Amino acid sequence: xxxxxxxxxxxxxxxxxxxxxxxxxxxxxxxxxxxxxxxxxxxxxxxxxxxxxxxxxxxxxxxxxxxxxxxxxxxxxxxxxxxxxxxxxxxxxxxxxxxxxxxxxxxxxxxxxxxxxxxxxxxxxxxxxxxxxxxxxxxxxxxxxxxxxxxxxxxxxxxxxxxxxxxxxxxxxxxxxxxxxxxxxxxxxxxxxxxxxxxxxxxxxxxxxxxxxxx
Numbered sequence: 001x002x003x004x005x006x007x008x009x010x011x012x013x014x015x016x017x018x019x020x021x022x023x024x025x026x027x028x029x030x031x032x033x034x035x036x037x038x039x040x041x042x043x044x045x046x047x048x049x050x051x052x053x054x055x056x057x058x059x060x061x062x063x064x065x066x067x068x069x070x071x072x073x074x075x076x077x078x079x080x081x082x083x084x085x086x087x088x089x090x091x092x093x094x095x096x097x098x099x100x101x102x103x104x105x106x107x108x109x110x111x112x113x114x115x116x117x118x119x120x121x122x123x124x125x126x127x128x129x130x131x132x133x134x135x136x137x138x139x140x141x142x143x144x145x146x147x148x149x150x151x152x153x154x155x156x157x158x159x160x161x162x163x164x165x166x167x168x169x170x171x172x173x174x175x176x177x178x179x180x181x182x183x184x185x186x187x188x189x190x191x192x193x194x195x196x197x198x199x200x201x202x203x204x205x206x207x208x209x210x211x212x213x214x215x
Contacts, residue, residue, distance in 0.1 A: 013179050021120050025111040032108070039070055039105060046096035049075040052109055057126035062143045064129060065118040068109035072097025104189075110149045122182040123148025124170030135167070142170045145177065150189050 029036075040051045053071040056064050073092040093101070100106040113119040119126070126147035127135070135142075153161070153169045173181070 016179060017120065017122075017182065021114050024121060025114040028108070028111045029115070036108070039100070039108070042096045043070050043072075043100075046094040047074045056129060057147070058129055058132040058143070059118050059126050060143060060146045062132070062140070065113065065116075065126075067118075067126060068112055070100055070106045070109060072100050072106045104150075107149050114149070118146070120146040120148050122150050122185050124173055125151045125153070125166075127167075131163075139167050139171060141174050142167070145174050150185060152185055 043051050049071055051071060053069045053073075055067050055069075057067045059065045072094065073089065074094060076092070097106065110119055114121065123146050124142040127142075151170060152173045153166045
């Protein structure tokens with residue numbers, strides 16, 4: 001297959017990916033209204049603060065955007081800065097927030113990001129600007145695609161593996177991307193969420209085996 005044909009096929013697949021993103025997000029937004037309302041009430045009752053957590057992230061082509069989540073933690077003290085995962089942040093997670101995280105429901109508002117064109121259902125997770133500015137040339141490959149709500153590292157125990165390895169998984173996703181890979185990631189992520197596994201469990205070997213089987 002010529003490089004021109006491969007490029008055309010990739011553009012076609014990306015178009016299909018975007019169409020799927022829009023259809024699924026609209027369905028979740030419209031049909032999930034009762035769930036949205038129920039979750040908003042639970043978050044509001046869990047602790048004082050806004051219902052949504054809004055944070056600047058870096059997306060496709062290195063452009064910043066505002067990412068939305070249901071708030072799962074108590075409000076950070078004034079003047080605190082976004083940082084890597086820590087025991088202090090773990091302690092701020094509310095009981096409602098723990099439930100939301102265990103089942104991935106805190107990410108639901110990101111359907112708004114998808115409809116706006118900031119994100120995709122599947123893709124590399126968008127980094128904080130403070131982290132993105134330190135990316136190497138290779139790591140900046142992640143900005144070739146829209147960031148995702150679900151990523152390859154999501155079912156590998158994304159907080160249990162070092163940041164560099166997480167970013168490498170995102171780069172590999174971009175390099176080996178196909179619609180088939182997206183389907184595999186969705187299936188495996190749903191399985192992990194239903195079993196409540198992979199949120200903070202080691203899974204590096206699984207990640208490498210998974211990518212190796214797709215290459």
